[in-house]
Amino acid sequence: MKIAIYGYGNLGRGVEYAVRQNPDTELFGVFTRRPPETVRTAFSETKVLPAADVTRYKDDIDVLIICGGSATDLPKMTPALAADFNVIDSFDTHADIPRHFAAVDEAARKGGKIGVISVGWDPGMFSLNRLYANAILPDGKDYTFWGKGVSQGHSDAIRRIEGVLDARQYTIPVQSALDSVRAGENPELTTREKHTRLCYVVAAENADKSRIEKEIVTMPKYFSDYDTTVNFISQEELDRDHKGIPHGGFVIRTGKTGESNTNGHVIEYSLKLDSNPEFTASVLVAYARAAFRMAGRGDCGCKTVFDIAPVDLSLRTREQVIAEML
């Protein structure tokens, strides 16, 4: 199965690594909108080609993994490419998913291709676990917690404040809230009760740190609804201690069954990831395998993680998974 990467940043690099871990996948190359010679890939043998030429290679590529941003790239790229390629993306603007689905579905059906959207861990594995848990326990309550992990959006918001040179923001789930959920107490949790925000900020030499701190903690939408801690550190400390892109979280459903609903159950799925983009990339490659298999059976149109039978993700055959994993 020949995979190509369309767009090369942290996520594209993650796909480049993931393809190496899967014996049935091979990397055709990377497509970029930048001058190809300026792109430094993880492996020197990876071919880098201009994005504008991608359709020239439509017969050489089994699945194209689109590694663009959800805000402006993917809403255009995925429908445009789905007519010519089996595609996978990690579109994560939850509210706009139905519109994105419709656009990709139309293009993919026209071309007789498969387009799998919103693949990753949230949306993706977290969504799957919400669906499974809801189907099993119809009488229950869902909780999702994120972290401990780096939020790129919040880090960027801090960097836009005057006097800030660099910043890194961690989203942290509140342990007591997690404990209460797991104990089946069905708490109603406010935004503030679920997560705290921890910021590491590099300020310019003469910047007013108390003003910066105030601007952070009172920033609407991003910070004002949370208990936020701001730590000023040096650029060296930030580079040394906060270079990684960890993330993760918890999807929990609690529910009741039986006579007068007396028996409680807790279903919990959690992720603890050293690298958010590398893990997301690994999920993308597994779903690329499924897309390739579905296309091989003549299926087409837009798909989500909900539509894909688990067996299609596995490196092993159906007989093997039944004998070895069931």
Next chain:
Amino acid sequence: MKIAIYGYGNLGRGVEYAVRQNPDTELFGVFTRRPPETVRTAFSETKVLPAADVTRYKDDIDVLIICGGSATDLPKMTPALAADFNVIDSFDTHADIPRHFAAVDEAARKGGKIGVISVGWDPGMFSLNRLYANAILPDGKDYTFWGKGVSQGHSDAIRRIEGVLDARQYTIPVQSALDSVRAGENPELTTREKHTRLCYVVAAENADKSRIEKEIVTMPKYFSDYDTTVNFISQEELDRDHKGIPHGGFVIRTGKTGESNTNGHVIEYSLKLDSNPEFTASVLVAYARAAFRMAGRGDCGCKTVFDIAPVDLSLRTREQVIAEML
């Protein structure tokens, strides 16, 4: 969707409760090999019919949930019924699954029906999570821990010892082993290092308790490979404190990605269940929905949780799950 229960014990009763929680399912009735008038169902209006008559009702039942034991009942029942009904079972003898699959597949294909086998939590939801996690992290290691929960098989083994009137055995995962796995230490764990066994035993009045304890802790296969604690209690205490059938467990996969595999990831799925049979029954009813939908599309043959697209389990439509749960 009309569901019938074939075989009525704790699991059948769990299905009777679960059907009430799902607005799209209705209970046709219970089939039993016992004299129907001796079966006390959870709800007085539940119809109880002789198992021998079940095929008379083949046009009235959409899915038959077979609630028999894996040792002797299901290997015969499921293939025999799969020719006339869409069926679901919870066959859990892992080593015999391929043989059971083949027998159910042949019968179901002959009748143009769907037979879903080995549905529940292990096999079932645990199997699914092993498959998903392996597909995402091909370079990693799997761990499954069970408990804290009641093992019926181990409780029965204790009851067969001379001088034992009643017993309840709990399987308990070793916390330090769980912690080591979660920390990504990839430990090689022996049987003894993963689980301990805790037994509550009611002894006959003049029984030799030290002999009973010795017989338990040295019992091959069941206890000799574990650190086992034996507590003697009264029948009243057993009935008061150990009547429930809780269970649960943990499926964990740890893996590495990236340059020189430096980034570690932990995927964890866990269940904490007040009632093992009621939870299993809830999973069975969700898969009954999927079987009904698959049969409606003209599909047939034996299926496992690996073959079933998640969307087919949901009470909601495809459009709803994409808009609300992705």
